[in-house]
Amino acid sequence: MDKLICIAEDSRSQAKILHETLTGRGYAVVLAENGLEGLYKVNEAKPDLIISDVEMPQMDGYEFCRTVKNDRELKRIPFIMLTLLSSIKDVVKGLEAGADYFITKPYDSEVLLSTVESVLKREYSGNGTAGPVSVHVDYNGDMHRFEVDPQRIMNFFCSTYENLINQNQNLFFTKQELKRLNNNLEEKVREKTRFLEEEIAERVKAENAIKDNLVSMRKTLDGTVRALATTIEMRDPYTAGHQRRVAQLSRAIGRKMGFSQEFVDGLEVMGFLHDIGKIIVPAEILSKPGVLNEFEFNIIKAHAQAGYNILRGIEFPWPVGAATIQHHERLDGSGYPHGISGDTIIMEARILAVADVVEAMATHRPYRPSLGIEIALKEVIENSGTRYDPNVVEVCKTLFETKEFTFE
Ligand SMILES: [Fe+2]
Incomplete structure (x- = not known):
């Protein structure tokens, strides 16, 4: 049976891309425009996975996640948050809310799919194995304290790490592409230079031919002049x-x-x-x-x-x-x-x-x-x-x- 994924995303274009990416890989998808609608759809359809945006009207991604993870029946459903990860506060808030994985925007569709696949393969109890632990985060003068499943912390680090690796790879590929383009450019410059050199050589050849012609014409003229002079002298x-x-x-x-x-x-x-x-x-x-x-x-x-x-x-x-x-x-x-x-x-x-x-x-x-x-x-x-x-x-x-x- 196809795995069912619930997507909560207020941007229609983003939702469309997600829908096409996931259905293209054989997943069944239910769409919600915000957290509240997402909650309704999750209760109704009991999906195998939730993917949610953060900034949404009516109910944002944190609230949506928190509500799911506080629900005895729903908390076993893995929750992936699509976040800009622009500040550490977003991360802390996501962890507080109980998110299992993070995917940073903008994301590569292959990364999204591989994350979805690996998350769906794992068994989720929603409780982790060691039970929730109390976590203190002191960052930039702000103190955060929350209960979190150690498994989720590991998941968070893994997903963040995956994101970083992916970004690094993208950077690497971009550099490779840039290098390839540079090489192409250099080859084109070399080709053009070769072409110009050949053209110059051709011109020099043509000029030399003209010079040779001129010399030969002068010789002919000289001979004609001497012949004329000799004619007179013979008389x-x-x-x-x-x-x-x-x-x-x-x-x-x-x-x-x-x-x-x-x-x-x-x-x-x-x-x-x-x-x-x-x-x-x-x-x-x-x-x-x-x-x-x-x-x-x-x-x-x-x-x-x-x-x-x-x-x-x-x-x-x-x-x-x-x-x-x-x-x-x-x-x-x-x-x-x-x-x-x-x-x-x-x-x-x-x-x-x-x-x-x-x-x-x-x-x-x-x-x-x-x-x-x-x-x-x-x-x-x-x-x-x-x-x-x-x-x-x-x-x-x-x-x-x-x-x-x-x-x-
Ligand atoms: Fe004379």
Whole structure:
């Protein structure tokens, strides 16, 4: 036969939880909303166990318990009190009233069920084995004196102890759960970090690939520039190597003047291409020994504009077209094709102009032998500040004087 449990609880939600917990484990349950109703139900149904709240209207849990334990017929029914155990007074009052067990709120349903099960397994005489003893409790200045069954004191200590163990276990489980959550969190952080590291590595790889690509594109550009220069030089054997040497000198001047690597790389390309417009000049004029007439010289002069026309369609990272058309312009406006002057001439073209003149005079031409580097330098030094940029001339002069640079 199912064991019958009487519950006295004024909170409907609490009563519902208790009812579901106990019926779920196969117990029969009668509910009462307060001590008075509880007493009525207990008298009527004679349950195997009473579980009662403390704070209730009409008749509280202490009074309910006391009345049951003073009843000759009912006192054998074990009485469990649900208490907050917030003060020692509650405990003393519970013991005075005759409660057998205490369950502290909030309770775990498994603890409640195990307590109920163990209480129901025991034989209850309601008198204990040794009979009631007189107990004095002196706590916090209050003196309590009451008669209590030693068995009930033991029960009380056991139930309190059980509660404490349970609370400790809960604390332990909470700590375990917290630890598990922390570990999870750490693992997630590690995972995220790994992911980020992989992403960074991928980006570095991609950036390196772009850099490699850029290097390879520069190499291609460099090769194309040299091929173009060679094409011109093949038609004009007397200026063979002219562009290459102008490129080298321009580069040396740019570096000595403190320009960036990028700027200096551009100067080299401009040096290689500045005379590309000579493709429009007939080979016989280019290789003609002796002095050119005005007509022939005008054809030669057209090479600056022609070079610009060829190069303007190519997207260089440097102003190659502008430098090409300006490399025969002079600071005082005496140059060609447009006779521009001063700052209108870009720095690259001013460097090219000096390198071009020095190289041309210092090497053999179809119409004369080499004039030598000293005569070449004298030309630019004498016209420094008028035709040529004085800073460029100064640096060029130093490069040769210190032998930091010589033509191959
Ligand atoms: Fe030229």
